[in-house]
Every structure is written in structure tokens, then in C-alpha cells.
Amino acid sequence: MDISLKKYILPLKHTFSISRESHDFQNSLIVGLTLNEKTGFGEATSNPYYKITVESMMAEINAVSHEIKNFNFTTPEVFHAFLVAKGLSNFAICALDLAAHDLYGKLLGKPLYKIWNTTIDSYPTTNYTIGIASIDKMVAKMKETPWPIYKIKLGTDDDVAIVKELRKHSDAIFRIDANCAWTAKETIYNAPLLKELGVEFLEQPLKADDWKGMEEVMHHSVLPVIADESCIVETDVEKCGLHFSGINIKLTKCGGLTPALRMIKKGKEMGLKVMVGCMTESTVGISAIAQLLPQLDYVDMDGALLLKEDIADGVIIKNDATVIFPSLGGSGVTLR
Template sequence: MKIKIKKYVLPLKHTFSISRESHDFQDSMIVSLELDGKTGYGEATSNPYYKITFETMKAEIENVREEIEGFNFKDPEAFHAFLVSKKLSNFAICALDLAANDLYGKILGKPLYEIWNTDNSSYPITNYTIGLDSIEKMVDKMKEMPWPIYKIKLGTDKDVEIVRELRKHTDAIFRVDANCAWTAEETIANAPLLKDLGVEFLEQPLKADDWTGMEAVMHQSVLPVIADESCIVESDVEKCALHFNGINIKLTKCGGLTPARRMIKRAKELNLQVMVGCMTESTVGISAIAQLIPQLDYVDMDGAMLLKEDIADGVIIEDNGKVIFPTSGGSGISLR
């Protein structure tokens, strides 16, 4: 098996801001795995919150390149276990795991959702994210991209006012993501006002480790609350079940499709709502997420839609939210 690693700097359509950071470009690592005349592609983006850069991920993989290329690849699960044993970061493992799954499906000539025995005739529509900005610019972004579901990034002292103004311009479903910026008291107070404005749920309002605050929110919020920064790896699912109504799984944070599938299964056993989110990936990462959507309650896979220029072909998301799945195997990815 042969590895190739390449850096891409993905330009965004608009400056993307959340409560703790802003950026105009997204650094991304694309990994390809070649075997038996087939090539699988995977992706992991850099992230300052988790102190992950392209350079750190590439260095990790290069340190064990020889062992990876010498691995007797049979299926993604065994390969993922091998990568974990090498103590790579979950971000680096994610890129390799996505590539391995894409490769596996291409070798078998079947899309992943079919290999997993899931029916893709029904699935949730992705939301479209409106980054934190002036109200005028947030409205302009919505007008530029009419969509049935918006995720609204918040984290200011005027959050309810922002949502109230946005509501004047659309009948779409709203989801609110405060990215850890609120207190428990703010969350409980904001929830009924936001519910009246057509907000469906709140995503990670409190700091990731504020479990006491989240317990109060769970008992008093009139809106469901979905964990993001509090739910990173498989072992977090159990704890989140006591403090949240659902979880948002990020492939880069948990280490790829292989652990994400186990997290989905466990979350459903615990009666949690399940969402999978993106980290502004290109169509490489989004096509991998799309293979999971028949298993999900919600999905946030608008990463490629936020880019000025994409770097790959794969899953296509149409204007009405319908997903067109590639007919090729795996995640159906090809680089441009």
C-alpha cells in the first residue's frame, strides 16, 4: 500500500467566524492510499482549538510511513486498530481511516452505505451554516444561499436579537451553535425566546467541561441540547447521555468513520439524537460523512458549500438538499 500526502489551502466564500476565531482559508491534509490499482482518499483539516496543523499531522504519518505501507490491508476496522496502536492523533487517523474506507469500497466496487447495509432512500437534509458577523452580513449570507435549515453561529451579548432579526428574512428551521460561549443561566433564559423564533435545538452552549452547568441546562432548557466540544471520542458518548439530548460526531475529532459508526450505535442505544458535523472539509471529507446520513437524525455537511473552490468530485448536494451519491465504490471520491 502506498501513501501520498498533500496540503491544500481551501479558500472560503466568506470570512468564517465563530465565538472564538475567524478565518478566510482552511488548511487541509488530503491523504491517498493506493492498493491493487485503486486509490482511496481521506481528509483532515487543521484546527487551532485542538492545536492541529497540517505540519503536525504530516509529521505523525511520516514517522510511521514504512509501517503503514507495509500493513497487510484487508479491512478498515483492522487498519484503524493498527493506527490507534501507533498513537497517532485522531485527526491524522481520520484522514487515513477515510482513505482506507474509500479504498475498501472501491476494491469491492460498492459504496460504503451499501457495504454497511443501510438504505439511502431516506436521510436528513444538511443545514447551511451562517457564521457570526454583523446582522446585515448574516442576512446577506442567507439571501445568497436560500436553504431550508440554517445553523446560526452565535456567542455575543446580543444573540437573541441576532436571531430575531434573521427570522424576519426566512421561514427556514434555525439551529443555534454558541460554541461554548454561554453560561448555564444564559442558556436557560435564551431557550424559550429562541424556541419562539423557530430554533430547533442548541448546540454546545457551555464550555466543554462544564458538566454541572449542563446538568442544570438538561433539566431546565425548553430546547434540546446537542453536545459537540463535549463529545470527542467514543468514551464521551456515555457521559453525554447524562447531560445532553444528543451528540454531534466530528470524524476528525473521533478518528474517522470506523469509530464514528460505533459512536452512532452506542448513542442510539442510549436514546440520544445523533448528528454528524463537518470541520469545513472539501468534498473529500463531505463524501465520507454522506455515507453515514441514512443512520442520522441530523447532519451538518456543508463544508464544501462554504468554499470558493473545491478540490474533488464525489457526493453532490443539490439546491433542495437532495444528495446525489456517486455510483463508484467507497465514498466515491476523485481529486480534480
């Protein structure tokens, strides 16, 4: 199995700010796995919060590239277990796992959602993210991209006032993501005010390890709360069940589609709402997320929509938020 690694610097349409950081571009690793004249593509982006760079991922993968080339590829699940045994980071494993799934589907000539026995007759609508900025800039972004659901990044001293102002300019559903910036007291206080403003749920308002605070929020918040930074890997799902209404699974954080499928199953068994989110990936990563759509309650797969220029073709998200799935097998990805 041949392997290729390439770093891309993805420029963003606008400066993207959350409660802890801002950036104008996203560094991304694209992995290609080739077997029997078919190539599958996978992606993982760098992330300062988790101390992951493209260079660190490439170094990890290069260290085992000879073994990958000699690996007898049968299924993505067997390949994933091999990668875990090699001790790679979840981000590096994600890029390889996504490539393996894309390759597997292309070898079979079937999109992944069909391999998983699901149908795309109905699926949740992705939100479109509005990063922290001045109110004028946030309103301008909404007007530039009219959308049925917005995820609004917060974590300022005037969060409720911001939502009040944004509500004047849109009838869309709002979702709020504070990225760990609130306390339990703030969350409980803000929730009824935000509910009146048409907010559907709150995402990760508290610090990832504030389990006591989240227990308090679960008992007193009038809005559902979805775990993000508190739900990284498979073993986190059960703990989140006692402290959150739902989980947001990130492929890069958990290590790809293989563990994500198990997390979705576990979350549903526990009665949790299940969401999959993105990390501002290109269409390579977004197309992988899209294959999971029939299994999800919510989705945040707007990463490629936030880019000035994309690097791949695959799943297309139209201006009315509907999704066009490629006929190509796997995730349906081709690089431009």
C-alpha cells in the same frame, strides 16, 4: 500499499467566524492510499482549538509511512486498530481511516452505505452554516444561499436580537451553535425566546467541561441541547447521555468512520439524537460523512458548500439540499 500526502489551502467564500475565532481559508490534509490500482482518499483539516496543523499530521504519518506501506490491508477496522496502536492523533488517524474506507469500497465496487447494509431512500437534510458577522452580512449570506435549515453561529452580547432579525428574512428551521460561549443561566433564559423564533435545538452552549452547568440546563431548557465539544471520542458518549439530548460526532475529532460508527450505535442505544458534523472539509471529507446519512437524525455537512473552490468530486449537494450519491465505490471520491 502506497501512500501520498498533500496539503491544500481551501479558500472560503466568506470570512467564517465563531465565538472564539475567524478565518478566510481552511488548511487541509488529503491522504491517498493505493492498492491494486485503486486509490482511496481521506481528509482532515487543521484546527487551532485542538492545536492540530497539517504539518503536525504529516509529520506523524511520515514517521510510520514505511509501516503503512508494508501493512497487509484487509479491512478499515483492522487498519484503524493498527493506527491507534501507533499513537497517532485522532486527526491524522481520521485522514488515513477515511482513505482506507474509500479504498475498501472501491476494491469491492460498493459505496460504503451499501457495505453497511443501509439504504439512501431517506436521509436528513444538511443545515447550511451562517457564521457570526454583522446582521446585514448574515442576512446577505442567507439570501445568497436559500436553504431549508440554517445553523447560526452565536456567542455575542446580542444573540437573541440577532435571531429575531434573521427570522424576518427566512422561514427556514434555525439551529443555534454558541460554541461554548454561554453560561447555564444564559442558556436557560435564551431557550424559550429562541424556541418562539423557530429554533430546533441548541448546540454546545456551555464550555466543554461544564458538566454541572449542563445538568442544570438539561433540567430547565425548553430546547434540546446537542453536545459537540463535549463529545470528542467514544468514551464521551456515555457521559453525554446524562447531560445532553444528543451528540454531534466529528470524524476528525473521534478518529474517522470506524469509531464514528460505534459512537452512532452507542448513542442510539442510549436514546440520544445522533448528528454528524463537519470541520469545513472539501468534498473528500464531506463524501465520507454522506455515507453515514441513513443512520443519522441530523447532519451538518455543508463544508464544501462554504468553499470558493473545491478540490474533489464525490457527493453532490444540490441547491435544493438534496444529495446525489456517486456510483463509484467507497465514499466515491476523485481528486480534481
